[in-house]
Every structure is written in structure tokens, then in C-alpha cells.
Amino acid sequence: MLIAAVVLMPLLSVVWIAFHPTENIWPHLLDTTLPRYMRTTAVLTLGVALLAAAMGTGAAWLVTMYRFPLSRVFEWILLLPLAIPAYVGAYALVDFFEYAGPVQTALRSIFGWQSSRDYYFPEIRSLGSAIIVLAAALTPYVFLMARAAFREQSGSIYETARALGAGPFARFWRVGLPMTRPAIAAGAAIVMMETVSDYGTVSYFAVQTLTTGIFSTWLAAGNAGGAAQIASVVLLVVFLLVALEKTSRGRARFHAGARHPRPIAPIRLTGWRGVLALVACAVPFAMGFALPISVISYHAFGEPEQWLAPGLISALRNTLTVAGSAAIITVTAALFMVYGVRLTGRKIPQLVLPFTTLGYAAPGAVLGIGILFPVAGLDHLIADAWQRLTGNDTGLLLTGSAFAIVLAYVVRFFAIAQGAADAAMGRVAPSLPMAARSLGQSLSGTLRRVYIPLIRGSVGTALLLVFVDCVKELPATLLLRPFNYNTLATRVHEKASLEQLEQASPAALLVVAVGLVAVILMARSENPAEIS
Numbered sequence: 069m070l071i072a073a074v075v076l077m078p079l080l081s082v083v084w085i086a087f088h089p090t091e092n093i094w095p096h097l098l099d100t101t102l103p104r105y106m107r108t109t110a111v112l113t114l115g116v117a118l119l120a121a122a123m124g125t126g127a128a129w130l131v132t133m134y135r136f137p138l139s140r141v142f143e144w145i146l147l148l149p150l151a152i153p154a155y156v157g158a159y160a161l162v163d164f165f166e167y168a169g170p171v172q173t174a175l176r177s178i179f180g181w182q183s184s185r186d187y188y189f190p191e192i193r194s195l196g197s198a199i200i201v202l203a204a205a206l207t208p209y210v211f212l213m214a215r216a217a218f219r220e221q222s223g224s225i226y227e228t229a230r231a232l233g234a235g236p237f238a239r240f241w242r243v244g245l246p247m248t249r250p251a252i253a254a255g256a257a258i259v260m261m262e263t264v265s266d267y268g269t270v271s272y273f274a275v276q277t278l279t280t281g282i283f284s285t286w287l288a289a290g291n292a293g294g295a296a297q298i299a300s301v302v303l304l305v306v307f308l309l310v311a312l313e314k315t316s317r318g319r320a321r322f323h324a325g326a327r328h329p330r331p332i333a334p335i336r337l338t339g340w341r342g343v344l345a346l347v348a349c350a351v352p353f354a355m356g357f358a359l360p361i362s363v364i365s366y367h368a369f370g371e372p373e374q375w376l377a378p379g380l381i382s383a384l385r386n387t388l389t390v391a392g393s394a395a396i397i398t399v400t401a402a403l404f405m406v407y408g409v410r411l412t413g414r415k416i417p418q419l420v421l422p423f424t425t426l427g428y429a430a431p432g433a434v435l436g437i438g439i440l441f442p443v444a445g446l447d448h449l450i451a452d453a454w455q456r457l458t459g460n461d462t463g464l465l466l467t468g469s470a471f472a473i474v475l476a477y478v479v480r481f482f483a484i485a486q487g488a489a490d491a492a493m494g495r496v497a498p499s500l501p502m503a504a505r506s507l508g509q510s511l512s513g514t515l516r517r518v519y520i521p522l523i524r525g526s527v528g529t530a531l532l533l534v535f536v537d538c539v540k541e542l543p544a545t546l547l548l549r550p551f552n553y554n555t556l557a558t559r560v561h562e563k564a565s566l567e568q569l570e571q572a573s574p575a576a577l578l579v580v581a582v583g584l585v586a587v588i589l590m591a592r593s594e595n596p597a598e599i600s
Contacts, residue, residue, distance in 0.1 A: 069417065071405045074475075075424045075482050078438025079303065085441060086300035089293020097294060105281040105298070109264060109305070112198060112277060116263045117256045119203035123352040124210025125252055129240055130349055132218040133226070135334045136342035142349040143215075147208050149356025151583030153540045153557070154205040155268025156576045157356065159564040160363035161201055162272070165192050198273040204356035206262050210255035211352075217251035218244060223332040257312045264305055265431035267543040268561055278302045279543065282433045286547075292441065299434040310429050361580065367573035375574050383559040383575055390470050390555065391538035394477035395531045401478070402485035403527070406493055407515050425483035435476050436547030443472050468550055476544040481537050485530045492526035493519060529589065536586040539579055 130136070131143050165171050167184060181187050190196070221244070229239045245252075267279045278298055286295035337345050374380065405424070409417045427435065447466040454462050466472060496519060504514045520527065542557045549558060556575045563572035 069420065071401050072417075072420045072424050075427055075479050077442060078435045078476075078479055079426060079430060081438040081442050082296050082299045082303060082434055085293060085296035085437070089291075089296065091291060091293055093291060093294040094297060097297060101276075101281060101285075102298070102301070105276060105278045106301070108195065108275060109277040109279075112195060112202075112270070112275065113260045113263045115195075115199040116202045116206065117260045119199060120207045120259045121210050121252055121256045123203065124207045124255060125214045125245070125248070127207075127349050127352060128211050128214035128218055129244060130345050132215055132332065133239075133244075133334060134337050134345055136337040136345040138346060139334075139349075142353070145357075146211050146349065146353055147587050148353065148584070149205050150208045151580055151587045152205060152357055152360045153268065153542070153579060153583070154202050154266055155272060155542060155561060155564075156364060156580065157201045157205050157360045158198070158269040158272045159560075159569060159572065159576070160360040161197060162192050163363050163367075163569055164359060165189075193273045195273070195275050198270055198275050200355065201269055201273075202263050202266060203259075204352060206259040207352045207356060209258045209262075210252060213251040213255035214248055217248035219332070221247055221332065226332065253312070257309050261306055261309045261429055264302060264309070265433075265543070267431075267433055267546070272564065278305070279431055279433050282437065283543075283547075286437070292437070296437050299431075299437050302431055302434055306429050306431065307426075310426075364573045364576045364580065367570045368577045371570050374571055377571065377574075379554065379559060379571075380574055383554040383556050384578065386470070386553060387539055387555040387557075390473050390477065391535050394474045394481070394538050395535040397474065398478045398482055398534050399485045399489070399527060399530050402482060402489045402530070403515075403520075406486060406489040407519065410493065411511060421486070424486060427479040428481065428483035430480070432476065432480060432541055432544030433547060435480055436544045439472055439476050439479070439544075440467065440548060443467055443475065467548075470550065470553065472548040473545055473555075476548055477534075477538045477541060480541065480544060481534045484533050484537065488526050488530035488533075489523070492523035496522050532589065533586055536582050539582045 127142065127146055131139050131146075163169055167189075172189060175181065175187065175189075179187070225243060226239055229243050234242065264277075265279065266277075267283065270277050271280050271283070278301060281298045282295045282302070285291050285298055368374070405421070409421050430438075444464075444467050447464045447468075450465060451462050454460065500522070501514045501518050504518045505511075509517060539555075540557060542561055545555055545558050546561070549555070554562065556579050559575045560572045560579065563569070563575070
């Protein structure tokens with residue numbers, strides 16, 4: 069219950085601050101900025117969801133139902149955009165297409181144009197660009213779920229449709245799409261949650277959303293209560309999206325007959341059809357991975373001395389410290405909690421356990437507000453008590469260190485560790501811990517000598533996934549970091565915001581490299597034979 073209280077504390081804190089602000093600015097927000105924030109967020113979220121759903125579903129249909137050049141390769145490289153944080157994709161897109169970038173420079177050289185007045189080029193820092201970047205980064209969520217749903221279907225359904233005269237589009241539109249609609253809706257809901265949570269991309273493109281409103285209301289206007297009120301609106305939107313995702317998953321039923329369903333026999337595409345399918349799958353890969361990694365690598369290796377910059381080394385050290393600490397604490401707490409809930413048999417812990425996953429759905433900016441104020445209050449209590457006892461002023465031990473960042477990571481990614489621990493312990497035969505107990509092992513000894521050796525693979529995976537997500541986390545780190553304290557993610561954001569992409573690129577490449585480890589691990593679990 070103590071672990072659950074710590075995990076749920078930031079969310080409850082945001083709600084409390086929103087309803088008990090020192091200065092109530094609800095009327096001002098409703099009359100001025102809140103409608104604009106909500107309108108922009110709605111357009112952005114719907115645009116990203118529709119584009120990601122179209123690209124992810126189309127790619128999943130093609131690689132499942134057809135064989136064309138590189139189709140087996142696309143089955144796993146379409147997961148690679150997950151390794152690229154959306155804000156890195158935003159920096160790369162602007163650098164590639166801006167006025168001084170290679171595209172416009174080449175156009176002026178080819179056609180003899182002298183300035184931007186001689187030709188039209190779409191505005192790069194815009195809402196449309198934010199939609200494209202976020203959709204490219206988040207398409208793998210829809211792709212994974214749609215591909216799994218297509219694979220679970222019986223090939224005999226499509227053979228019957230072909231026999232009845234249904235063409236390729238009719239088989240997709242009238243057979244495949246209706247059966248996978250719940251899975252696509254679930255993937256789109258996750259995409260929408262990630263879009264609402266994003267800060268780095270929308271701030272770089274100067275798109276005013278609810279998340280950027282939290283930063284501007286708190287840091288620029290100095291109104292914490294107003295920021296908490298906007299954060300409560302974000303929480304409401306996120307919880308509605310969580311409900312949509314849960315409802316979609318609940319409806320995702322793929323019924324097969326009593327016999328084992330016949331696997332889908334992919335149709336081989338040749339000629340222009342095969343080329344068209346290859347291009348359709350290559351577009352999301354190019355947008356979400358190839359372009360960002362190419363631009364970032366060009367800048368990162370164009371000035372090798374940036375790899376030895378003191379700021380980069382310090383940011384790497386800080387990242388390893390906070391992400392490593394958070395991963396160990398999160399997985400340890402999750403193991404303890406799941407094991408305790410299994411032992412107690414009481415209803416209250418079992419009812420509370422699912423609520424500890426809510427932090428994963430909450431944006432980092434929301435958690436930042438929910439953590440800073442309670443931790444700051446506790447910090448002042450500790451400092452005042454110590455000064456009364458000893459006469460010495462210790463300063464702010466918690467908010468003046470990386471403690472708040474680690475706590476934010478633990479709350480944000482507790483769901484990953486908890487889910488992995490719960491699933492892993494559920495696979496252990498009940499007879500094994502019972503036998504250990506009958507041989508005199510204590511409860512802690514049973515956990516240490518029976519469960520952990522059997523689930524160490526899942527524990528290692530959970531540690532890796534939590535560590536990777538901590539390395540990529542930006543909004544919570546920006547809000548909670550001490551003065552002059554950078555991680556790799558904040559260094560990338562800081563340097564790129566100053567248009568110093570050469571200095572930002574080494575840190576960005578390190579973040580991507582860490583993300584690639586998790587994606588490759590996921591790809592191996594999806595297609596172990598093909599990857600090996």
C-alpha cells in the first residue's frame with residue numbers, strides 16, 4: 069500500500085492543487101488560452117491518429133498478406149521508428165527542409181532562385197509538420213497491433229472472398245478491416261495518448277497545446293495553480309483515451325472455428341505492384357527512422373570534437389545515474405508489490421494494484437507538477453527540522469538533487485515493471501513455491517531462491533525497458549531537474565532549441581542507440597527466427 073501511495077501521489081496532488089489553487093484562474097483560462105490549447109490539441113491528436121492508423125494498418129496488411137521485395141525485412145524494420153524520440157525527428161525534419169537545408173538549397177541551385185521570394189515552400193515549423201513527425205514516430209504502435217490481428221485471422225476467409233470475386237481492395241475493406249478494427253482503435257488510442265503527452269516536438273514547432281500550456285503557465289506566468297488546472301484537463305483527456313483503449317481491447321475478439329485455423333498464404337506481387345507495395349512500406353520507415361538517423365548522424369560525425377564536449381560527458385553520466393537508479397528501484401518495487409499482493413490474498417491490495425499503472429498514461433509534464441509541490445513541501449519540512457535540531461541549514465536535499473527526477477521516472481514507468489513482474493510470476497507453477505515453503509524457506513527466501521531465478525529473463529527485460537524509457541523522457545526531466553543539471557534528453561532539447569544541432573546530435577545519437585536496444589529486443593521476441 070505504501071508503494072501504491074507513492075506511485076499515485078502525483079496524480080492525486082495535481083487534482084488537489086487544481087481545486088485548491090492559491091489564485092483561481094479558471095475564468096481567465098476559459099476566456100483566453102484554454103480553448104485555443106484544447107482546439108489545437110484536438111486537431112493535432114486526431115491528425116496524428118488518422119495518419120498513423122492509415123500508415124500502420126496499410127503496412128501491416130501488405131507485409132501479412134503479400135510477398136514483395138524486402139517484405140520480410142519490413143516486418144521488423146518498421147519497428148525501428150520506436151527508437152527515435154519524436155523530438156529528435158522534429159529537429160531532423162527542420163534541419164533537412166528549412167531554408168538553409170539541403171532540399172531548399174538544391175532547389176535554388178537547380179532553378180536559379182535567389183531568395184525565398186522567388187518560390188513557394190511550405191512552412192516547416194507548423195502544425196502540419198508536427199502531425200507528420202509524431203505520426204511517423206508513433207506508427208509502429210498501430211502496425212504492431214494491426215499485424216497481430218491480421219495474423220490471427222484464418223486464411224480460409226480470404227480464400228472464400230477471392231472465390232466470390234472480391235478483389236484486393238474489397239478483401240481489405242470488407243473483410244480484413246472490419247475484423248481488425250478493435251485492434252486498430254486500440255493502437256490509435258495509444259498514439260493519441262502519446263501525442264497529448266508530447267512536449268519536445270510541439271514546443272520546437274511552436275504549436276500551442278495543453279502540454280505546452282502547462283510549461284508556459286507555470287514557468288512564464290509563474291502560476292502553479294493554473295498549470296495544475298491545465299494539467300487536470302490533460303489528465304481527463306488521457307483517462308478518456310485510456311477508457312477508449314481498454315474498450316477497444318475488450319472488443320478485440322478474433323474467433324476461429326473448432327479446427328485449427330488455416331494460416332494466411334501470402335500472395336506474391338511482381339512488377340509494378342511489388343514496387344508500389346515496397347514504396348508504401350518504405351514511406352513510414354523513411355519518415356520515422358531513415359531521415360532522422362541520417363541527419364543526426366551527419367551532424368554527429370561531421371564535428372567529432374563534439375563527442376568530447378564536457379557538457380555531453382556530464383549529461384551521459386547524469387543519464388546513466390538517474391535512469392539506472394530509477395530502473396533498479398522501479399523493478400524492485402514492482403517485484404515486491406506483485407509478490408506481496410499474491411501472498412496477502414486481501415481484496416484491497418488486489419484492487420489497488422491496477423491503479424498503479426495510471427502513471428504510465430499521465431504525461432511527464434503532469435507528473436512533474438504532481439511531484440514537485442509535495443516533494444518541495446517535504447524538503448522544507450526536513451530542512452526546517454534539521455535547522456532547529458542542529459542550527460545548520462542543509463538546503464533543499466530533495467528538490468536540489470536528482471531525487472525528484474528519479475521519483476518521476478519510477479511513477480511514470482512503474483506500469484512496465486509491474487506488468488512484466490505480474491506476467492512472469494504468473495508463469496511460475498504454484499507447486500514450486502509451495503514445495504520451497506514446505507522445505508522451510510521463508511517468504512523472502514522463496515522469492516529470492518525460487519521466483520527470481522525463474523523470472524530473471526523477464527526481470528532483465530523490464531530493467532532494460534524502464535531504463536530506455538527513462539533515457540528518452542523529456543518533459544518531467546525539464547521540470548524537475550536541478551539548476552545546471554542535464555541529461556542526454558534535456559541536452560538535445562536545449563542545444564536544438566538554440567539551433568546548435570551539431571552539439572545536440574551526439575547526445576541524440578546516444579539516445580537513439582539506447583532505444584534501438586529495446587526495439588531489437590522487441591523484434592527478436594516477435595520474429596526470433598528471422599532476426600537471428
